[in-house]
Amino acid sequence: MPSPIDPADPQIAHDLQVVQRGCDELLVASEFAVKLARSRTTGAPLRIKLGLDPTAPDIHLGHTVVLNKMRQLQDLGHTVIFLIGDFTAQIGDPSGRNSTRPPLTAEQIRANAETYYAQASLVLDPGRTEIRYNSEWSDPLGARGLIQLASRYTVARMMERDDFTRRFRAGVPISVHEFLYPLLQGYDSVALQADLELGGTDQKFNLLVGRELQKEYGQAPQCVLTMPLLEGIDGVEKMSKSKGNYIGITEPADSMFGKLMSISDTLMWRYFELLSFRTLEELATLQAEVADGRNPRDVKVLLAIELVDRFHGQGAGAQALAHFNARFRDGAIPADLPEVRVAGAPLGILKVLRAAGLSASASEAQRNIEQGGVRIDGQRIEDKSLQLPAGVYIMQVGKRKFARVTLARASEAS
Known part of the structure; x- marks a missing residue:
């Protein structure tokens, strides 16, 4: 007779497949299966955390890779916490950087936070999203609390971070306040009692700090889900505004549609995997159809319509397709561009x-x-x-x- 908490349940296996679709790592998958099973048995949704510092006002499709995963978790019935790092933004996340990040002013943080969530709401379901600011618990922490928090993590563990190690060996300055960033991000997980935290692959160290701090505070450790960094439309570099290979989620529908149609047939499947809300079964069917001779361009149109509709409203994708076809004389553009x-x-x-x-x-x-x-x-x-x-x-x-x-x-x- 199966136990009340059965991580081998077919529904749990399905949910795990949805969660792991397109991800880089799920740590630890067996623990998360137990969390899913317990949630299913008790009816209590898991608490899923995504923390984003409002360091810039605009979001592109690369940012939505993690937001899409949050939306999928919402659709599985779990509680999504969109955490705006208004306190940690004053420090600046040093992840992957070769120098200290200049801190933002309070006015910049406030303005960026408002725009950031408005754009993120184009992906997340606002009615099922819990909005939190980490200044809620970080400000009251005070000097005494910060010292106590710092006592729970060693310098040796902090220096395991690749970017800190590289900078130290190269003689590049590391400010003490930069060590506080992963501690405070980890403390966010304690304050929110997170079951799962999401982030890009460059955030893995910080996410694991949260897991360790939860153990220190007597909580069940969160699991960690890292998502890959999306390639830009050139298929070479990660999507970045500075590299000119990005698609902004608020740029005009026709521009968004045209850029999506410009990606290579190979990159198209990567975009489907990380950006589309189509089921795995639907994607498998589309891939089989292309393998059987269907023009990849036709499938790319489906991707472009889906994403334009998502950010510009139902019907905007079909209208952008009509404009696109008119510009290219009703499909005169070759299927395989040099x-x-x-x-x-x-x-x-x-x-x-x-x-x-x-x-x-x-x-x-x-x-x-x-x-x-x-x-x-x-x-x-x-x-x-x-x-x-x-x-x-x-x-x-x-x-x-x-x-x-x-x-x-x-x-x-x-």
């Missing part, structure tokens, strides 16, 4: 066309523009002096020459 990488951004349009092999010379590129035969992302180009910033562009010269051009900065030539 991939070209050009360095030196920002770069003049004439040089880009020549470097991409779309025009034989600068003079030919100039004539192509004068004759109205050059389009970028479906838009006709008339300015011969146009300077293109780093980014990914679908370029067309005449009726038959196409290329997906990744324009990188000079420092990213390799």
Whole structure:
């Protein structure tokens, strides 16, 4: 006869599959299975924590990888805690950095926090999201409490962090307050009694600190789920506004649709896995159809419509598709675009066309523009002096020459 808490239950196995879809690591999976089983038996939802410091006002699709996972956990019936690190943002997360991060002002933090949650609500269900600020418990902690918290973790353990170790060996300064960041992030888990904390792969150390501190405070340790960093539309670097390979969740629908259609057929499946709300069964069916000969472009359209609808409302994706088809003369764009990488951004349009092999010379590129035969992302180009910033562009010269051009900065030539 099965025990009341049975982690081998088929429903638990299904929930684990949903949770682990697209993730990098789940620590410890067996513990989390028991937590899921206990939640199912008692009817008490798990407390799922995501802490985000409002260090910038805008969110791109790369940020939504973790938010999507939170939404999936909401749909499984668990309590999602969207924790705004208004206190920890004053320190600045040193994860993966080679120098001390400049602290933000209180005004910057407040403004960013308001915008950040408004954008995050485009992914999360606001009605099922608990909003918390870690200043609630970090401010009252005071100097005495902070000293007591610091006594629960050693310098040796702190120096196990790769970035701290690298900086120490290189003689790069590490300020004492930077050691406080992972401690305070870990204390957030104690204050919220989190069952699971999510973060990017670069957050693993901080998430594990929370697990250890919960043990110190007599709580059941949280499990840790790390999510991979999403590649940008160039398929090379992680998505980043500074690299010009991002898709902002508040940028116009047509722009979002066009950028999604510009990704490679291989990268498309990565985006489906990390960004789509389609079930694993649906994705398997789509992959099988492509393997049987279905045009990958048609499947990419489904992805673009889903994401545009999510951030711009039902029907926006279909409208963006119509505009996209109209710009490219009802689907004249080839299914398999040549991939070209050009360095030196920002770069003049004439040089880009020549470097991409779309025009034989600068003079030919100039004539192509004068004759109205050059389009970028479906838009006709008339300015011969146009300077293109780093980014990914679908370029067309005449009726038959196409290329997906990744324009990188000079420092990213390799």
